[in-house]
Amino acid sequence: MSESPPILSLRDVSKSFGAVQALSGVRLDLYAGEAHGLVGENGAGKSTLVKILAGAHPADTGTLTVDGKELAFSGPADAQAAGIAVIYQEPTLFPDLSVAENIFMSHQPLRSMRRIDANAMRAATSELFARLGVGLDPDRPARGLSIADQQLVEIAKALAFDARVLIMDEPTAALSGVEVERLFSVVGSLRESGAAVLFISHRFDEIFTLCSRITVMRDGRWVSTDPAAELTVEELVRRMVGREVSSLYPKTAAAVGESRLEVRGLTRHGVFEDVSFAVRGGEIVALAGLVGAGRSEVARAVFGVDRPDAGEVIVDGSTLPPGDTAAAIAAGLALVPEDRRQQGLVMELSVERNATLTRRWSLSRLGLLFGGAERAAARMWSERLQVKTARLTDPVSTLSGGNQQKVVLAKWLSTEPGVLIVDEPTRGIDVGTKAEVHRLLSELAGQGVAVLMISSELPEVLGMADRVLVMHEGRLVADIPRTQADEESVMLAATGQGGGA
């Protein structure tokens, strides 16, 4: 394979977002006819690399060569022109347009006078769907598609390009076994026709099934590229993590007390069904599962952001009214959402205002906030969490990602919750802060708080949880105690192939 020159090659590519160095000195070669695996921890920089290849982000430094010619992409259109098709990690569909149009946007089949040939487009879509085994109507709008269907449309979109380089960022995360098999056979035929495929996944079995070479990334750096045949799963994990995992997870045992949060038969039709579990004071319970399994949705329903169709939530013995966030807060619930920039913080408000945004009762009299009390509370929590900021009156948008995360935590901790739900608490923050957040969670549990932690990072789940709940396709499929939880048992349950419950 390595005799012919690579179709695409990256050298010394670096990219930073503000304080976060997402990539530094990364290299990558893709050859015709190969499927290349790319693995790394969350936040290792895989998606950032994809976006650079796609022209969506400009690289800070480094060179990109396609067919021996050095190129500079000024936008996604340039990458497309160079024959690169991308499936992004998050679906990027147009909700108002039909599925067929989504697939062929900007390269619709044409007839005379550069007009769009709608019939040809519909036929081509049907054909793509047949190849992928999808039963969607090409004419339906993308609005309302399930995550899996969205992902399938994304795949069809990339296939429609007839691209020479196909990049897939976790395309299988939401797919079932049958669909994954179909996808693999399609990828196989693409390879035979001489295309190069870059495949990103957290599922090692898929990586080893599909890929001939595997590149490992860690903390934004290139670690290694080797033929798959020369690697084992253990070796991959060692290279991905590359540090003592134990120090990252300072879990201390805490006295487990009364049940503080109880969820009974919670259901939102089409999203999750009949979810029941309990979290006791002093306990950290992890909620694991694949992307799209419905974990965040459960958290939102428990917190009253979305109204469940059935089931009840009991906090410290009293049942919460459904769909009432204020009541949930008053009962002592707190939720740190996964999308902090969008949902966790009010970016234009100051640190202190954000930190006390949810502290409605004790600081105010007749709704009037006393500046002094507010500032004192903000200072106390910022100090405890070591938020690094010049002043508490700075807008949150001026903070680094990790510090923003701490402000979100401060915001909820200042309500002195009895039950803390954290959704992906360490997504997008660096190693040092990660350990700090873990220490804090463990400390809170030590004080008798019931913690429900949603995490897609298996090491975090295994390192921090007293108990692991696993969700698969909207159902709770396993409840594994700390002593029995390992990578295999959790992954099996998450992919719906085993587990107890």
Next chain:
Amino acid sequence: ASQEEVAQPTSGASAGTGTIKEGLKIAFLPKQVNNPYFDASDNKGGKIAVEEFKGVYSQTGPSEASPSAQVSYINTLSQQGTDVIVVSANDKDAICGALQEARTAGAKVVTYDSDTNPSCRDLFINQASAEGIAASQIKLISEAIGEEGGEIAILSATANATNQNTWIEMMKTELAKPEYAKLKLVDTVYGDDDDQKSFQETQGLLAKHPDLKGIISPTTVGVAAAARYLSASEYKGKVQLTGLGTPNQMRAYVKDGTVKAFALWNPSDLGYLAAYAGGALASGLITGKEGETFKAGKLGDYTVGKDGTVLLGDPFVFTKDNIDDFDF
């Protein structure tokens, strides 16, 4: 301080001879400056008069006819020591306070075209009496329709326009006269001084009243819009139109036969008279009391009537034969 400024020229004047002093600062403040009507009255009438008696002419005003906009102009004029403010009021009361202060500061206030409260000004130059306008409008439509008479309708400006409503009332009185027994007023609609709305209301009138013989539109926007509509419709020549309009606006429609005759006072004469009245006031020749007389250049002698009002005269009738003599 301002009173001294005004007081001084008075001493140099010879009140007895009845001539207007030279060097008087006379400012015209129309409702709205971007309006051809006021362009004619001020720059083609008032200005000529002021130049005749060697005063200093100026024109200023808002670009939009809103009640509050004129206040700051009045204040500015008063601050500049203007001797006479000739103003067409956008609002009867809104500018009263400002005018009173200007008068306290020594300025004479003459209103034209649109009056304020009589207590806020010295004289009002009335372009035409409501009776005169109503009479001429009814006469014109009656002549246009001819002997047999028939249904007529009125296309007015806004429903709130005071002068329009007064004229309409007077027209009804006029129609009650026996010589107009064959004319029947069947409808009154409002075009809001907007081309499109006036079009639509004209359309509506014609659809609603199949036997309509004539339309009176005593507003310049309305009559031009109605004329434009009629000139391009099947009703041209069958439905008569008259109203108050300017010769330039109506020229095309008088020539193509859509409109036989329409009326308007001559706005240049109105401005001319207002300037002379202001000059006479500021020179101490008159004070604004009923019965006083003054000479207004080429227009001749005028007498102050009730409530400090001076009447310009009867509306002027424009026809195919004389319309080319005018340009405003």
Next chain:
Amino acid sequence: MTAVTQAPTGAREGTRLVHRVFVIRELGIAAALVLLVAVTTLVNPRFLTAQGIKDLLLGSTILAVLAVGQSIVVITRNVDLSVGSVLGLSAFATGSLFLANPGLPIPVALIAGVLLGAACGVVNGALIAAARVPALVVTLGTLYVFRGVDYTWATGRQINAADMPPGFLRMGSATLLGVPVLALFAVMVLVAAGYYLRTYRSGRELYAIGSSPPAARLAGIPVGKRVFAAFVVSGALAGLAGVLYAARFGTLDANAGNGFELNVVAAVVVGGVAIFGGSGSVYGAALGAVLLTTISSALPVLGVSQFWQRAAVGALILAAIGLDRALAVRMARSLRGRSGRG
């Protein structure tokens, strides 16, 4: 996931409903229009004579042309508030042009008006691209600026029918096979815009941009360029509308088109174009314009007090909102039902 293996007939039905919903939106306006015309004609048969139809079409022309331009902008999740001022500027420019060159051929005046409007659109588009500020704010600014330029240029002058060539004015009311020439302009613009939006890549990209700007950027669509072009088109159509205004009304001063911007947005909304972009059609917008004008013409004929006219326009907007909402709820239900995991 289940839906894939599920009964495909159910899926088809669901999407057919979605289709129907999209067509229903335009049919709804068309039905309201037909109903209005029918009732008015019953009350007064003269409403639908040749002259009546001609008046209806002529009356809607200018608003319809503006609505087509506006909906192209709105589809990209923007808005152009400056169209009324551009119309005024272009109308006055047309008059001035004829005043200065009495023998000017009509097509030259048309082209000049369109070019002037397009130039205003270029200003809007460039400011939006440069300032990266919501179009609402930028075009609010240029609304005042363009109108100010118009005022300064006109300085109180008025251009009258007598100043314009009779041939031009005749165009304002002439008919071709019973259809007014001005309305033919509107129809041409409408069909061209509708066809372009449906069948050309760049047209579809406008919908994509309005539907999801970040996704559009990732799809390689030149978002800035397309939005710029949408504003230029909207400006050019406002310029065209200005020339048509001059031909129709004959009397021009600096106030022409004052306050049109909200009427145009109202027509677009009534026509079912979503104000946050991505959906709707120029046909709907044009129908909305016709409906709004017809209401204004029909109320006097129906003998309804003209004071109610504004309220009727407002009620129409609120009814359109209600209809959109009901359709959205119904569509969401049908889509949810089909893609559910159950």
Next chain:
Amino acid sequence: MTAVTQAPTGAREGTRLVHRVFVIRELGIAAALVLLVAVTTLVNPRFLTAQGIKDLLLGSTILAVLAVGQSIVVITRNVDLSVGSVLGLSAFATGSLFLANPGLPIPVALIAGVLLGAACGVVNGALIAAARVPALVVTLGTLYVFRGVDYTWATGRQINAADMPPGFLRMGSATLLGVPVLALFAVMVLVAAGYYLRTYRSGRELYAIGSSPPAARLAGIPVGKRVFAAFVVSGALAGLAGVLYAARFGTLDANAGNGFELNVVAAVVVGGVAIFGGSGSVYGAALGAVLLTTISSALPVLGVSQFWQRAAVGALILAAIGLDRALAVRMARSLRGRSGRG
């Protein structure tokens, strides 16, 4: 993260700049205002006499009251286009009330106007909550509806100064220690609104809603209730403005406040309130209103052709956009510098 352990002085400077930027926005308008008044006074010293100041304040009062209400709505990422119509309705209602009850005490009229405005706000708020449609569209509908109700009610009547009690009209021009009473209303409203937005939890929540509606919902803020309240307040202030309008102008017909909506939005934008919510202050909006009114009063004094007035307003809006953009760029650069690794 690195920046945290890095030079803390750099960080301090960066954030101090950020602070400065926020204050600069209001200072910028204030400076423009001072400059305008200073230049005008230099040209004509009488511009700044007691009477001149009184006129300036009186002139700005109504627009400022409306701008305060509007900015509360805009801060929540909404817009209220119906304020002009609400003002008209309330002004006419005030007149009618005095016509029917000549001896009515003034406070009763004030309260009636405010309540009527609040009722209109309730209609807006309820429609927005029920239809889940952009406020732009809903208030465009109610703009027409409220104005239509006003027309229908007035049916061409006009209410004149003579119909209202002299005490009420005197309020329209009376002064207290040299400050016009009407302006005192505006100042009271402004200070109350400013204080409320800064120091009350629910006021703070309005910013949170405009800044990020999903974050606000997750924080347990009753978004629907707050937005509803913002529209009620905006309506109530428009109602108050209507009463003030009646007191100031004395002559009332159904057209009062026609077209005000865009002026109010312009004032708010000039005042630095972001049209997509979350930032800006009522003080800025009120300053914007004063600046817009002062420009209109100063131009004639400066001898600038009145035709330029509109263009000046437009230029002001565009300048405000430019200033916002420049500040945003500068702030982004300083933040980048502050958090960069270099």
